Amino acid sequence: MPLPRTSRRALRPVSALVSLLLAALPATTALSPPPDAPAAGPVPRTASAWLPYWDRENAYRDALRHAGQLHTVSPFWYRTAAADRIEGHPGAGDARIVAGLHRAGIDVVPTVMDMDTMKPGELAAILTTGWDWRADGTRPARHVTWKEAEALRRKVGAPYALDPASGTPHFTYDEGPVSRTVWYEDARGIGVQLAPLRKYGVRNTSLWALGFEDPGLWKVLARG
Structure with missing residues (x-):
């Protein structure tokens, strides 16, 4: 999804999520195409996610609803303090939420930001949000x-459109004399984006962040 220059710095904390959640994943073997027919049985826990501190109750309920698919959640948050420094925010790390996640069988990872722990081919980190900016x-x-x-797309009467190159929904609208463009993520688009990764055996997915996503995304993840 194309991002305006002013928004790229705000997404730097997402890289920390990839690092800290990779440590919770099992070791992988050589990548290989998936079998023609998936084995029968319960949906495996292949998703991890970040729990935003400013909407922690909604995100916590979201985690419990999909506990059968989540193996790991981080109840911590980060903000970019400078170009070379990220600060932790423990706002969602209260004992009640951590205990509830544990009771649901979800691991809670500590604050880890060592990028050297990243391993290729284990996890696909996806945004579940979008950006609305001036066209200029x-x-x-x-x-x-x-x-x-x-909600905004329906309010302004914009047609649904999926970018064929990126698999990303988008629309434009006018706010007074100003033209604005919105690019965001939904279940249909993420399904398109994940297809090439699934082909080569990447099964684990990390969501940024709980409570932001299209509810239909969980069915996409359940298909493997």
């Missing part, structure tokens, strides 16, 4: 969740 790029973009983006 003169102002900072607005962060939008899937729910907010879809």
Whole structure:
């Protein structure tokens, strides 16, 4: 999904999520195409996610609803303090949430930001959000969740469109004299984006972040 220059710095903390969740994944073997027919049985726990501190109750409920698919959750958050420094925010790390995640069989990972722990081919990190910015790029973009983006699209009467190159939904609308563009993620688009990775055996998926996603995404992840 194309991002405005002003929004790229805001996404730097996502790289820390990939690092800390990789440590919770089992070791992988050489990549190989998936079998023609998946084995019968319960849906494996192949998803991990970040729990945002500013909407922790909604995200916590979201985690419990999909506990059967989540193997790991991080109840910590980060913010970019400088170009070379990321600070931890423990706002969602209260004992009640951590204990509830454990009771649901979900591991809770510590604050780990060592990028040297990353291993290729183990995990696909995906955004479950989007950005709304001026078409001329003169102002900072607005962060939008899937729910907010879809509500706005319907409100302004914009048709649904999926970019064929990136597999990303997008639309444009006018806010007074200003033309604005929204790119965001939904279940259909993420399904398109994950298909090449699944072909080569990448099964684990990390979500940024719980409570932001299209509810239909969990069915996409369940298909493997």
